[in-house]
Amino acid sequence: MADKDYVYPEVGDALRKAREDAGMSQDQLAERSGISRITISRIEQAHINPSFRSLEALAQGMGRKLTISFDAEDKSVK
Template sequence: MPTDPPPDWVPARRRVIGDRIRAARTSRGLTQEALAEAAGVDRKTISRIEQAVHSPLLDHLLVIAHALDAPLATLVRDEE
């Protein structure tokens, strides 16, 4: 596991991903709690990912995308 802080673009990308997850969740009328339940994760996990304070596990991104019925690529793509 790297001990150096990540490059500046990494937290910025996490924020973009968190924003996309929040936008997809709210457009479907879901609360963080409802998404967490549908994805089988803790609500705090959803909150931390949306706020970009948590580096999400790939497994979490996969189950969140599935619960949102959204392609994972849509949530994590590079272009803004």
């Protein structure tokens, strides 16, 4: 089981990439999503884990759909 205090940096990396791909600043995303710029920054810097509701709002703010994948780490595993 994962440590409850563990922060997942891959979530922040994915958010930053999606935001940059959308051509948006943190301020623009904050305005469109209703999530504060400080919170967006803290997620991107892997200081906090976002809730699913926050992720959904951020995705909508970028005009994107939130998807979740449970891909196997080893791609040869079926």
